[in-house]
Amino acid sequence: MxxxxxxxxxxxxxxxxxxxxxxDASDADTTLPDQTLYxxxxxxxIKEGEVLSVILKEQSIALVKVGDEVRALGxxxxxxxxxLRGRLHCQSKVHGDVLVCPWHKxxxxxxxxxxxxxxxxxxxxxxxxxxxxxxxxxxxxPVRQAPVEKRQEDESVLVLxxxxxxxxxxxxxxxxxxxxxxxxxxxxGTPPYDRPALSKGIFLGGPDKVQPALLLxxxxxxxxxxxxxxxxxxxxxxxxRRVQLDDGRDYQADHVLVATGGRPxxxxxxxxxxxxxxxxxxxxxxxxxxxxITGDQAVILIGGGLTALELASALRQxxxxxxxxAPEHPVPMEAQWGRExxxxxxxxxxxxxxxxxxxxxxxxxxxxxxVEGVELExxxxxxxxxxxxxxxxxxxxxxxxxxxxxxxxxxxxxxxxDEEMRIQPGIYAAGDxxxxxxxxxxxxxxxxxxxxxxxxxAARSILGLPRQPMPVPWYWTQQFGKKIEYxxxxxxxxxxxxxxxxxxxxxxxxxxxxxKVVALVSAGRASAMARAAVDFEGFVAxxxxxxxx
Numbered sequence: 001m002x003x004x005x006x007x008x009x010x011x012x013x014x015x016x017x018x019x020x021x022x023x024d025a026s027d028a029d030t031t032l033p034d035q036t037l038y039x040x041x042x043x044x045x046i047k048e049g050e051v052l053s054v055i056l057k058e059q060s061i062a063l064v065k066v067g068d069e070v071r072a073l074g075x076x077x078x079x080x081x082x083x084l085r086g087r088l089h090c091q092s093k094v095h096g097d098v099l100v101c102p103w104h105k106x107x108x109x110x111x112x113x114x115x116x117x118x119x120x121x122x123x124x125x126x127x128x129x130x131x132x133x134x135x136x137x138x139x140x141x142p143v144r145q146a147p148v149e150k151r152q153e154d155e156s157v158l159v160l161x162x163x164x165x166x167x168x169x170x171x172x173x174x175x176x177x178x179x180x181x182x183x184x185x186x187x188x189g190t191p192p193y194d195r196p197a198l199s200k201g202i203f204l205g206g207p208d209k210v211q212p213a214l215l216l217x218x219x220x221x222x223x224x225x226x227x228x229x230x231x232x233x234x235x236x237x238x239x240x241r242r243v244q245l246d247d248g249r250d251y252q253a254d255h256v257l258v259a260t261g262g263r264p265x266x267x268x269x270x271x272x273x274x275x276x277x278x279x280x281x282x283x284x285x286x287x288x289x290x291x292x293i294t295g296d297q298a299v300i301l302i303g304g305g306l307t308a309l310e311l312a313s314a315l316r317q318x319x320x321x322x323x324x325x326a327p328e329h330p331v332p333m334e335a336q337w338g339r340e341x342x343x344x345x346x347x348x349x350x351x352x353x354x355x356x357x358x359x360x361x362x363x364x365x366x367x368x369x370x371v372e373g374v375e376l377e378x379x380x381x382x383x384x385x386x387x388x389x390x391x392x393x394x395x396x397x398x399x400x401x402x403x404x405x406x407x408x409x410x411x412x413x414x415x416x417x418d419e420e421m422r423i424q425p426g427i428y429a430a431g432d433x434x435x436x437x438x439x440x441x442x443x444x445x446x447x448x449x450x451x452x453x454x455x456x457x458a459a460r461s462i463l464g465l466p467r468q469p470m471p472v473p474w475y476w477t478q479q480f481g482k483k484i485e486y487x488x489x490x491x492x493x494x495x496x497x498x499x500x501x502x503x504x505x506x507x508x509x510x511x512x513x514x515x516k517v518v519a520l521v522s523a524g525r526a527s528a529m530a531r532a533a534v535d536f537e538g539f540v541a542x543x544x545x546x547x548x549x
Contacts, residue, residue: 035140125142160259257455259433294319359378421458
């Protein structure tokens with residue numbers, strides 16, 4: 001790989017940018033807004049493929065060179081405010097010139113600032129630019145974007161599920177001009193929110209602080225006239241495109257998007273219904289964990305996946321004693337990330353006081369009314385105050401008629417969709433509940449960004465827009481302050497090539513199937529993974545094979 005450290009691409013102005021051209025200047029460009037332009041940088045300072053960050057009137061501005069021209073956009077990602085600087089200007093086969101957020105891989109157009117791929121739910125402001133004698137002049141007020149043309153005013157969309165896929169679909173529909181009726185049905189009282197925050201320690205601040213950021217704020221729903229309904233879907237008549245709720249209410253629409261996600265699986269164990277046995281799915285669960293588990297208690301975690309590991313990290317930081325019981329995962333994430341990366345995770349948790357049991361399984365949970373401990377298959381009993389179960393999710397699809405509610409051929413437990421995210425005419429599915437086809441077979445990806453990608457794809461199908469290729473899935477985890485990123489389809493691999501230092505969490509690992517790179521895992525290489533998220537094959541060819549393959 002060609003990089004181990006990347007430049008900041010950031011320029012701090014020692015003095016206030018000098019106003020050069022004003023509205024009365026004789027050589028002012030009449031195509032620009034009627035505003036003063038400021039000299040912010042030299043054209044030669046902006047390198048091909050890089051973003052130069054400057055400050056103009058206390059605003060962060062990202063400067064990007066496109067051929068002989070320069071573009072100026074907002075300098076922070078609209079999702080979480082990540083600074084856009086360094087090697088984040090990419091060429092997408094689908095979207096052309098784009099900027100990619102290094103944190104969560106939102107893809108934003110350089111020409112218009114609009115969202116091209118999630119996870120952002122608003123675009124970047126675009127500022128007027130003029131080049132004069134090798135200098136870059138930028139206005140401090142954004143260019144007003146032309147409104148999108150309204151379409152499908154007489155049609156309606158019914159979105160089932162209050163998660164990331166549904167929010168992404170709603171945002172895309174309105175962003176692309178859908179002017180018809182939109183109804184969102186979810187079983188929580190709040191609109192869709194940042195669900196990954198729940199397992200990453202949001203409950204450490206106490207139950208009153210357990211409120212993740214909304215994906216779309218209340219003003220969005222009001223301004224865009226999105227009707228929100230709280231309720232649980234009981235049945236869906238696909239032919240009539242009619243939904244019935246468990247309280248008898250029913251709704252009908254021209255298009256129905258099933259984005260009901262999944263719910264935590266609960267193994268059939270004696271004592272599984274005791275008080276103190278917890279799972280984590282929504283904000284209510286997170287508040288219960290925050291209220292009931294204190295720093296002086298002992299917790300047993302059943303499961304060895306990312307949710308279990310993130311919960312272990314958060315609970316240990318709270319002070320609780322944590323034991324993970326995962327006989328199928330003796331080395332955490334080994335099946336997905338390989339033994340080498342799995343072992344550094346194991347060491348990270350062990351160094352922070354997490355105990356692992358991998359040579360036996362839980363066969364029961366004991367206690368009178370409340371949990372008192374777990375019994376293992378080797379006869380040992382481990383006392384504890386709480387048991388957290390994190391053994392995967394089951395798609396919420398029981399309201400669908402068979403065979404739609406039963407997957408296909410028993411291979412995947414989700415709803416099989418076509419390339420347009422369509423189940424049948426007028427009925428779509430996206431997110432954790434959706435299963436789609438790839439060359440290697442059926443595939444269901446249970447990750448937050450992927451759910452938003454699929455929700456956007458379903459919305460584009462409803463709008464009749466051209467299908468876009470599905471980007472390679474990306475996800476991330478943060479445990480004990482260490483962030484690890486993955487990009488890939490979860491395909492099997494037979495070797496792992498690693499560049500960097502695993503122990504210091506500064507590395508890039510390439511997962512090989514024969515001579516083909518099928519996935520990447522990294523730590524400390526955020527902008528490299530951003531480029532890979534936009535063009536995986538191109539990134540591998542340019543920046544992986546040349547040095548480690």
